[in-house]
Amino acid sequence: MMKKGMIKVSVLYPNGDDKSFDMDYYCQKHVPLVAKLLGDAVKGATVEKGLGGATPDTPAPYAAMGNIYFKSIKEYEKAFGPNTEEIMGDIPNFTDIIPVIQVSKVEM
């Protein structure tokens, strides 16, 4: 797993009955695009697909979650800043969901 103190930027895509999310595009095109744009600042990336909630019969709160790890907030901001527009501009190519962003510190 990632080292304590690293920064994890999570992009969470809230589920919805009428919403779509193209996981193939996300994994094969979007994440590689982000990785290419952000370069060495990216220390790792993970993607998960929502299966369910607290009980198997409830929907997952999020259709998908993407996470990118950075060494520091400074490195994240420096890498992301000039590429924000290009990254955000790719989102409509795989989903109509407006994502929720969370910046976290890895505790363990």
Place this chain on the structure above:
Amino acid sequence: MMKKGMIKVSVLYPNGDDKSFDMDYYCQKHVPLVAKLLGDAVKGATVEKGLGGATPDTPAPYAAMGNIYFKSIKEYEKAFGPNTEEIMGDIPNFTDIIPVIQVSKVEM
């Protein structure tokens, strides 16, 4: 990172002005308790503390996120089922937040 196809169970603690979360207790007592109870079914665990939202001046959607990895849904349910009460019963010891649960499949 975790292998594609694994199950990730995320416990997300929504932020709130009047809410509290004891990260020390969570990392030092709660996660070890869960790991002990669930035993070999646990393939990994991570914890993150929320720092911010999409921009640095916005609050993090979640005060904390805990994630446990399993080989399969079956292994997760088998391990968690008989321990649900003891695990849930420990939550008031570190927070007054009612967590949101998401079960996901690792895609990358």
